[in-house]
Amino acid sequence: MIRWHALALLRPGDWLVLAAGAAVILLLWNHGSGGDRVLIKQGGRVFLDTTPRLDREIAVPGPLGDTLVEIKSGRVRVKADPGPHQVCVRQGWLMPGQVAICLPNRVSVERGVVRYDSLNY
Secondary structure: OOOHHHHOOOOHHHHHHHHHHHHHHHHHHHHHHHHEEEEEEEOOEEEEEEOOOOOEEEEEEEOOEEEEEEEEOOEEEEEEOOOOOOHHHHOOOEOOOOEEEEHHHOEEEEEEEOOOOOOOO
């Protein structure tokens, strides 16, 4: 535990370095969501790999018709699907790590976080 008399030894420049370090840590902490991705597959193949930061609607063609994927305000969902049971539509907005699968139309929407286990040069 830090004693009060030790804090008195800190000079104004020391406080500035501590504040700058805390600001860098907060900036990096908030920047951590940059690895958030949306992966849309059709028939087992990648149809689109994008970020949830771009608001748009994507029509993904399938055997039964188009599946409509909505990306809005950093959220992702299957808005409409021609499948009979609407399971993927009823799943709602996806959180990171979740997947919506529209099985009859062979479309899947995955919201994931890109994690690197090694860096290559």
